[in-house]
Amino acid sequence: MATSSIAPPIAMSASGGSIQIYEHGAHLTSWIPADSAPVIWMSSMARFEPGIAIRGGVPIIFPWFGAGRSGDLMPAHGFARTQSWTLHEQSTTGQDAVVSFTLHGSASDDANFPYAFAARYEVRLGSALHLTLTVENTGSLPFTFEEALHTYFSIGDVRQIHIEGLHDCRYLDQADPHGLIVKEQQGAVRFTGETDRIYRSSGQVRIVDPILKRTLTIDKEHSASTVVWNPWIDKAKTMSDFGDDEWPSMVCIEGGNLRESAVFLEAGQRHDMRYSVHVEPIG
Numbered sequence: 001m002a003t004s005s006i007a008p009p010i011a012m013s014a015s016g017g018s019i020q021i022y023e024h025g026a027h028l029t030s031w032i033p034a035d036s037a038p039v040i041w042m043s044s045m046a047r048f049e050p051g052i053a054i055r056g057g058v059p060i061i062f063p064w065f066g067a068g069r070s071g072d073l074m075p076a077h078g079f080a081r082t083q084s085w086t087l088h089e090q091s092t093t094g095q096d097a098v099v100s101f102t103l104h105g106s107a108s109d110d111a112n113f114p115y116a117f118a119a120r121y122e123v124r125l126g127s128a129l130h131l132t133l134t135v136e137n138t139g140s141l142p143f144t145f146e147e148a149l150h151t152y153f154s155i156g157d158v159r160q161i162h163i164e165g166l167h168d169c170r171y172l173d174q175a176d177p178h179g180l181i182v183k184e185q186q187g188a189v190r191f192t193g194e195t196d197r198i199y200r201s202s203g204q205v206r207i208v209d210p211i212l213k214r215t216l217t218i219d220k221e222h223s224a225s226t227v228v229w230n231p232w233i234d235k236a237k238t239m240s241d242f243g244d245d246e247w248p249s250m251v252c253i254e255g256g257n258l259r260e261s262a263v264f265l266e267a268g269q270r271h272d273m274r275y276s277v278h279v280e281p282i283g
């Protein structure tokens with residue numbers, strides 16, 4: 001029987017604070033560190049329904065980003081974030097809380113991705129938050145996929161923060177009205193309007209937040225793309241699950257492998273992408 005709701009979230013606590021994560025999309029929706037304000041942002045208008053992506057948290061983008069490299073794939077950002085994942089492990093070991101989920105697909109499940117795969121997603125909360133997305137090619141044909149952990153961060157005011165770590169990186173400016181143009185970042189990223197950029201970067205990125213008096217440091221492994229997004233005023237109004245006045249309180253810093261950095265797997269091969277966040281007070 002089709003259900004009109006999704007299962008309630010799994011809640012866990014450890015030395016690093018508390019987290020909440022849904023089987024729906026294996027979607028992390030909350031991380032409240034022991035000694036800081038909530039790090040993960042959620043829209044007050046988010047919907048928790050089968051087939052709908054939760055607005056906020058950490059959506060898992062797989063096996064394509066946006067409309068895919070061909071530009072014509074639906075649903076946007078792939079199907080992983082709206083599928084129900086299977087709880088694989090839940091444990092508190094020492095100071096850490098660990099929870100993991102799996103998602104399997106066959107060649108007949110989706111015409112836009114006619115391949116057999118096994119995905120595994122691990123959330124580990126210690127003194128920092130560690131996310132690992134593993135994709136294995138379990139079929140007989142090679143395939144290429146895009147992926148991203150589309151993390152929404154809670155910040156004091158997007159007009160007051162700046163992003164360090166992307167200086168000299170080339171990026172695709174998806175918000176430029178003249179079309180997809182490749183540019184080069186000079187200095188820190190600051191926000192004065194809709195910002196939607198796919199950077200070629202595998203390095204550390206830092207959100208410096210003078211309002212919440214903290215730096216959120218993001219480190220990645222096996223991730224060659226970093227996406228920076230804030231919808232600003234007009235785009236926020238076009239999203240029914242995003243409050244019109246919520247845009248100043250969030251920024252997305254996404255770790256992934258997109259476009260020319262999409263991942264190719266031969267049959268039987270596996271790829272791990274790691275993304276971690278730690279919080280440091282400033283001032």
Ligand code: TA6
Pocket residue numbers: 053066076077150174196227229252254
């Ligand atoms: O990651 C940035 C982006 O691709 C933006 O273009 C915007 O579409 C955002 O993702 C949210 O996408 P969604 O499908 O979740 O509304």
